[in-house]
Amino acid sequence: xxxxxxxxxxxxxxxxxxxxxxxxxxxxxxxxxxxxxxxxxxxxxxxxxxxxxxxxxxxxxxxxxxxxxxxxxxxxxxxxxxxxxxxxxxxxxxxxxxxxxxxxxxxxxxxxxxxxxxxxxxxxxxxxxxxxxxxxxxxxxxxxxxxxxxxxxxxxxxxxxxxxxxxxxxxxxxxxxxxxxxxxxxxxxxxxxxxxxxxxxxxxxxxxxxxxxxxxxxxxxxxxxxxxxxxxxxxxxxxxxxxxxxxxx
Numbered sequence: 001x002x003x004x005x006x007x008x009x010x011x012x013x014x015x016x017x018x019x020x021x022x023x024x025x026x027x028x029x030x031x032x033x034x035x036x037x038x039x040x041x042x043x044x045x046x047x048x049x050x051x052x053x054x055x056x057x058x059x060x061x062x063x064x065x066x067x068x069x070x071x072x073x074x075x076x077x078x079x080x081x082x083x084x085x086x087x088x089x090x091x092x093x094x095x096x097x098x099x100x101x102x103x104x105x106x107x108x109x110x111x112x113x114x115x116x117x118x119x120x121x122x123x124x125x126x127x128x129x130x131x132x133x134x135x136x137x138x139x140x141x142x143x144x145x146x147x148x149x150x151x152x153x154x155x156x157x158x159x160x161x162x163x164x165x166x167x168x169x170x171x172x173x174x175x176x177x178x179x180x181x182x183x184x185x186x187x188x189x190x191x192x193x194x195x196x197x198x199x200x201x202x203x204x205x206x207x208x209x210x211x212x213x214x215x216x217x218x219x220x221x222x223x224x225x226x227x228x229x230x231x232x233x234x235x236x237x238x239x240x241x242x243x244x245x246x247x248x249x
Contacts (some may be wrong), residue, residue, distance in 0.1 A: 007050065007246060009057045009064060013071045013153035015046040018144060020075025023048055025140075026086040045141070049148055057154050067154030074151060078144070078244060080165055084172045085240035089127045093120030099180075099187045100218035119222060123179075126226070130233035139237075143244050150248040164246040170173030171239060179232065183221045187214050 019042045033041070057067065097103040097117040106115035116124075133136070194210035 005059060006057050009059065009067075009238060010053065010153045011046055011050045013057065013067055014050050014148060015043060016051075017075045017078075017147070017153070018042050018046050018049070020172060021079045021082070021085065021144060021170070022070055024076070024079040024083070026083045026236040045144075049145055052145075053078075053148060053153070056122060056152070069154035070154060070191055073156055074147070077165065078147065080167060081240055081243045081247070082140070084165070084168050084243075085236050086127055087169075088172045088176045088179070088236050090120045092179035093117055093123045095177065095180035096183050096222060097220060099184050100214050102218070103216065108228035113205060122222075123229075126229055127233060127236075130230060133230075134234055134237060136237050139241050143241055147244070147248055165244045168239060168243040172236070174237060175232065179225070182225065183218055186221055187218060190214055190217060 019039075022040060022042055022045075058064065090211075094103070094117055096119040100119075102118050105118055107121050109119060190210060190213060194206040197204060197209075198206040
């Protein structure tokens with residue numbers, strides 16, 4: 001096999017797109033791998049994809065530079081669509097924590113050196129579990145491989161990618177609120193009960209009475225909701241890859 005300059009340039013374009021998606025993907029299983037392992041994995045996948053494509057790329061310096069920028073933009077668009085899917089569970093967790101009072105309680109994440117709310121971390125871990133359980137990783141690599149057929153290496157799909165991404169974020173926010181809405185409504189009813197209790201019996205400090213009840217009720221309702229998270233996750237990830245298809249169509 002003769003390695004030509006066009007094939008190497010095409011390999012570089014593919015590596016930029018795959019690397020941008022995989023290195024910025026909000027999947028903890030990928031982030032926990034060492035950087036050298038991730039780079040080697042990206043390069044190996046890029047070589048496999050490049051071997052299945054015919055090399056038709058420009059060889060002048062200007063087109064190579066523009067092609068690299070275009071591939072970085074393509075990777076960011078696809079990574080943003082994947083990030084929006086996992087944002088659903090972060091939004092739902094933050095809404096739940098704000099209502100239960102657990103927003104002041106944060107868990108330190110040593111992998112990312114950041115602090116995360118309790119419910120957001122729990123729902124995000126479940127989302128990653130469901131992602132692999134639903135073969136989302138297989139659909140991820142199928143979608144990335146398919147993207148090089150529809151959008152050749154060095155081409156750009158930036159202007160076609162804004163509208164589907166915006167629609168996806170709107171859908172994801174509504175799903176996140178839908179997940180948290182039963183707990184929010186139940187805790188608002190408990191707040192109303194506390195207000196009525198304070199008005200009728202002012203000698204009782206309802207704050208110290210209601211706050212533990214809100215935490216216990218919120219955690220109980222969250223545990224009851226976990227059984228319905230699987231079909232919701234399935235719909236969320238289906239919408240993510242449908243957005244990818246809309247971007248590339």
